[in-house]
Amino acid sequence: MGLGLSFLMVAVTVPSLLLTSCTSKTTTSTSAVTTTTTAAANTPVYGATMTMLNDLGSEDPPSWDIGTSENGGVTSVYINPYLEPFFNGDIDTYGPRGNGAFSFLFPQYLPTQFLHGNIAQSWSFQQSPLSLTITLKQGIMWTGNANIPMAARELTAADCVFAEIRQFQAPSMAAYFTWIQDCVVVDNYTFKYDFASYNSQWQFFLLYGGGLAFPFAPESANATGNGGSANWKNAVGTGPFMLTDFVDGASCTFTKNPNYWGKTTINGKVYNTPFIDKLVYLIIPDPSTQLAAIQTGKVDLYTQESLTNSSTLKQQSPDLIQKNGRPIISMS
Numbered sequence: 001m002g003l004g005l006s007f008l009m010v011a012v013t014v015p016s017l018l019l020t021s022c023t024s025k026t027t028t029s030t031s032a033v034t035t036t037t038t039a040a041a042n043t044p045v046y047g048a049t050m051t052m053l054n055d056l057g058s059e060d061p062p063s064w065d066i067g068t069s070e071n072g073g074v075t076s077v078y079i080n081p082y083l084e085p086f087f088n089g090d091i092d093t094y095g096p097r098g099n100g101a102f103s104f105l106f107p108q109y110l111p112t113q114f115l116h117g118n119i120a121q122s123w124s125f126q127q128s129p130l131s132l133t134i135t136l137k138q139g140i141m142w143t144g145n146a147n148i149p150m151a152a153r154e155l156t157a158a159d160c161v162f163a164e165i166r167q168f169q170a171p172s173m174a175a176y177f178t179w180i181q182d183c184v185v186v187d188n189y190t191f192k193y194d195f196a197s198y199n200s201q202w203q204f205f206l207l208y209g210g211g212l213a214f215p216f217a218p219e220s221a222n223a224t225g226n227g228g229s230a231n232w233k234n235a236v237g238t239g240p241f242m243l244t245d246f247v248d249g250a251s252c253t254f255t256k257n258p259n260y261w262g263k264t265t266i267n268g269k270v271y272n273t274p275f276i277d278k279l280v281y282l283i284i285p286d287p288s289t290q291l292a293a294i295q296t297g298k299v300d301l302y303t304q305e306s307l308t309n310s311s312t313l314k315q316q317s318p319d320l321i322q323k324n325g326r327p328i329i330s331m332s
Helices: 072-079 157-168 202-208 287-295 307-316
Strands: 025-027 036-038 049-053 087-089 115-117 120-126 131-136 180-187 190-195 241-247 251-256 263-266 269-272 278-282
Touching: 049 287, 087 202, 115 120, 131 157, 131 202, 157 180, 157 190, 287 307
Parallel strands: 049 278
Antiparallel strands: 025 036, 087 115, 120 131, 131 190, 180 190, 241 251, 251 278, 263 269
16 A cells, blocks of 8 residues: 555555644545645645655655565655556545545555546456456656656556566565466557466555556666666656655655646535645654654644554644544644
8 A cells, every 4th residue: 555555555545533733624635645725615725835754754765666676565655646556546436525435544455346547547357368457548647857867758558567567577576476477568558467366456456556556667667877766866757746855864855746637526626636736755763753743733644643642642732633543643
């Protein structure tokens, strides 16, 4: 997710190269879902559409089912707006709007002291027997999807156990997760991993970055009509957006989840998220066409521009605002 792997390049990164061409000021938070455009008084504004090239913006998602996808890295980037990890980076406290203790540039390497609960409330790691227990927040809701059909309902530990077992036993994933022995329900909001052996990256894979950190609704996984779980029309999540359109080789559109639980704090004030009404991922395979889209304002944010092109853009498009580091471009 990363949000991340750059596999699941998810909602825990802070853009590090920012380019923008507008008179108002644009700030980008740890994920696209909390990107905001601010007025002169530095007050967040709700509404509008954000169009971006994502981390793998040159490729179509191979599947919408993170549990069985043969290329989980690409799939994970596209599921991020509507599925959520158990934990993510606490940018309000430790990021640019907080005390600046951590940059949140690389989701694969988030120290646990800078994490906080997302859809999960807490976790505990036990040495003997070797296990991990995760407790969910109460009241986190699946949006539902009439196409499955599925009504909106609460996320439970049973959902998580279903998704976890389904994924770490899947043919495309099983070889990576031999260190996980089992996953069991403890109570309605708590589940536990039993480990066969220790893996130094367990936090990344299970808490915030790997595919196992993103529960997948049983109703979607078991869908049989319209292409089953691999079809975008059958997708459902708990996240800030809902997947509402996909055009092969062109774009993917996410619409604001009106019942999303998330909040963020800016200048001491708490706001409901997301701020934008719609998020559009453009799919542009050709690098030169990507660059042209940035220069002509067709793209509001790009997170993977090369340093070479960044130098060119400084010369050819001086109105773009760049924030150095891991290449990211933003325009509005």
